[in-house]
Amino acid sequence: MEKLTLDDIKEYLETKYIGRNIIYLDKATSTNDIAKEMAEKGVPDGLIVIAEEQTKGRGRMGRKWITGKGEALAVSILLRPDIEPNLCPSITSLIALSSVKAIRKVTGFDIMIKWPNDLVLNNRKLGGILTEMTMEGMKVKYIIIGLGLNINQEDFDEDIKNIAVSLKSFSGENFNRRIILSEILNFFERDYEYFKRFGLSYFVEDIKKYSIIFGKEISVIDGYKSVDGTVVDIDKEGGLILKTSDGNLKRIISGDVIMEGLYNIYSNKI
Amino acid sequence: MEIKDIKEIIKAIDMSSISEFEFQKGDMRILIKKNDEIKNIKFIKEPEVESTVVIEEKAQAKEEIKEEELYFIKSPIVGTFYSSPNPDSKPYVEVGSKVKKGDVLCIVEAMKLMNEITCDVDGEIVKIMADNGSFVEYGQPLFGIRKV
Numbered sequence: 019m020e021k022l023t024l025d026d027i028k029e030y031l032e033t034k035y036i037g038r039n040i041i042y043l044d045k046a047t048s049t050n051d052i053a054k055e056m057a058e059k060g061v062p063d064g065l066i067v068i069a070e071e072q073t074k075g076r077g078r079m080g081r082k083w084i085t086g087k088g089e090a091l092a093v094s095i096l097l098r099p100d101i102e103p104n105l106c107p108s109i110t111s112l113i114a115l116s117s118v119k120a121i122r123k124v125t126g127f128d129i130m131i132k133w134p135n136d137l138v139l140n141n142r143k144l145g146g147i148l149t150e151m152t153m154e155g156m157k158v159k160y161i162i163i164g165l166g167l168n169i170n171q172e173d174f175d176e177d178i179k180n181i182a183v184s185l186k187s188f189s190g191e192n193f194n195r196r197i198i199l200s201e202i203l204n205f206f207e208r209d210y211e212y213f214k215r216f217g218l219s220y221f222v223e224d225i226k227k228y229s230i231i232f233g234k235e236i237s238v239i240d241g242y243k244s245v246d247g248t249v250v251d252i253d254k255e256g257g258l259i260l261k262t263s264d265g266n267l268k269r270i271i272s273g274d275v276i277m278e279g280l281y282n283i284y285s286n287k288i
Numbered sequence: 289m290e291i292k293d294i295k296e297i298i299k300a301i302d303m304s305s306i307s308e309f310e311f312q313k314g315d316m317r318i319l320i321k322k323n324d325e326i327k328n329i330k331f332i333k334e335p336e337v338e339s340t341v342v343i344e345e346k347a348q349a350k351e352e353i354k355e356e357e358l359y360f361i362k363s364p365i366v367g368t369f370y371s372s373p374n375p376d377s378k379p380y381v382e383v384g385s386k387v388k389k390g391d392v393l394c395i396v397e398a399m400k401l402m403n404e405i406t407c408d409v410d411g412e413i414v415k416i417m418a419d420n421g422s423f424v425e426y427g428q429p430l431f432g433i434r435k436v
Contacts, residue, residue: 103364104426107399135400149401153364155408161401240368241421256399271398272368272423 019088020196022068030200035064036095036210037203043067047074049094050150050164057096057152057160065096066203089184091145091167091195095206098160099214103153106161107271108218109210110135110149111256113163115221116209117145118228120201121167125185125193130230133249133258133275137167138230141280141288142183144168165202169193180288181281219254226252231277236260239284240273294318307417358432359409366426367398369418379420381431385413393431396424411435 020026024040031037039061046052046069053067070087095113099106111134118129118137121144130138137145145167152159168184170192185193212220226232229252237246238258245268247260258270276282301309301320309320363369371379371394380392387393387407396403415432418424 103403104366106403107365107367107401110399110401147400149399151365151401151403153403153406156362156364243421271366 019070020194022091022195022199027196027200030197030204032200032204033064033207035062036207037064037066037200039065041065041067043069045069045071045073048072048164049092050148050162053094053096053162053164054150054152057098057162061096063096063098067094067096068092068199088195089168089170089172089186091165091169091199093165093199095163095165095203096160097163097210099158101158101214103151103156103158105217105255106149106151106158108213108256109161109163110147111218111225112209112213112221113149113165113206114147115225115228116206117147117165117167117202119224120205121185121198123205124198124201125189127185127188129228131225131228132230132280133252134256138280139183139185139188141230142181143281144183144185167198169195169198177286179286181286217254218256222252222254222256225256230280231258231275234277237276238270238273239276240270243273245270245273307419357434358414359411359435360429361393361405361407361431361433363396363405363418363424363426363428363430365396365398365401365403367396367401367403367424369420369422369424369430370395370397371416371420381413381416383413383416387411387413387433394418396430405430407431407433409433409435 021042023042024038041052041056043052049067049069049072053065056065056067069092072092114131114135114137118131121129127139129144132138135147136143145165148164150162168182170186171184172186174182174187185191209221231249232252233249235248237244245260245262247262247268249258250261250267251259253259253269260268260270262268274283276284279288281288297318298320307321311318373395380394381387388410389408391407392404393407394405396405411433413431414434417429417431424430
């Protein structure tokens with residue numbers, strides 16, 4: 019199994035600070051938990067935490083994500099941006115875009131974004147992002163981005179077989195995790211620097227281009243509510259603009275997307 | 289306005305996520321508050337003839353809390369308010385919960401960014417001003433806390 023310490027990836031890493039401090043663990047509850055602990059201890063911007071196995075890896079609202087040893091990538095990034103809290107939700111869309119560009123560059127595969135935080139390959143889930151923000155009063159104290167990516171898993175458990183994909187299960191090829199991780203960090207640091215100056219608007223055209231739901235009819239389920247419509251736009255903060263059947267436009271910032279032919283969280287079939 | 293209209297309003301507000309409703313027309317003022325279980329409807333000035341309407345539910349049981357005494361925790365982002373870490377678990381806090389500085393009170397989520405809202409004072413939760421799953425605005429008060 020190829021390790022992912024700084025020594026292992028530095029030949030591919032072009033960043034100034036993101037990933038220049040790495041905590042690489044064999045096992046952790048979740049990489050976000052460790053990153054949070056470090057953040058509370060005052061560790062600076064750009065720390066990344068990687069774990070080969072997560073016992074409590076989590077998706078949105080406590081959903082579990084199991085990482086197999088050496089086959090996937092589970093990484094958390096600690097950021098301490100000096101920006102308004104209201105801008106922070108856009109960071110999820112930003113890292114989704116940076117990751118798509120990076121993995122496309124390495125693999126050449128048509129990786130897409132399922133709004134706002136999943137990476138899609140062959141209509142199945144390749145990876146997901148969970149961002150957590152901690153405030154101090156009304157100021158951002160720190161942000162932790164958790165990224166989970168399926169890379170060299172040969173196969174998946176029966177219950178997620180139809181909805182999950184790895185780079186290997188799609189292509190039969192093995193991929194070098196060091197290169198993939200480094201490229202994601204390289205793309206993300208560049209994008210993040212622009213984001214802090216110009217906001218997400220600088221990236222919206224690319225986000226639309228790689229969005230698998232753009233122009234499509236979808237439903238968004240948020241708690242007990244559901245909205246149906248056609249995705250007509252993604253706004254400069256990453257919000258989804260749906261045109262409903264009565265012709266009204268509705269802005270969506272929360273919820274899970276359901277689209278025909280694309281995996282969703284409510285079913286284990288496409 | 290008749291009693292029947294007022295009842296309609298109460299019903300509509302009861303089923304909505306609105307926690308406070310105020311309406312004033314002429315010499316009549318209606319103030320309806322939800323979460324603290326006080327529903328008051330009264331005329332501020334006596335109407336000229338007949339019906340003085342005073343409907344009070346559970347009002348005598350609870351002392352009315354003066355807003356200026358409370359410390360409010362506000363939402364730092366626009367998003368969806370979640371009272372518990374996931375749909376199957378208990379809320380982080382309820383009315384009457386004792387809280388300490390640093391305790392998590394709720395999550396406000398937008399674009400899959402989970403913002404754990406923590407308490408920055410010690411005290412007791414007196415009011416919860418958003419419903420689970422409801423949309424909250426930037427700066428909207430979420431909790432009223434009586435400091436200790």
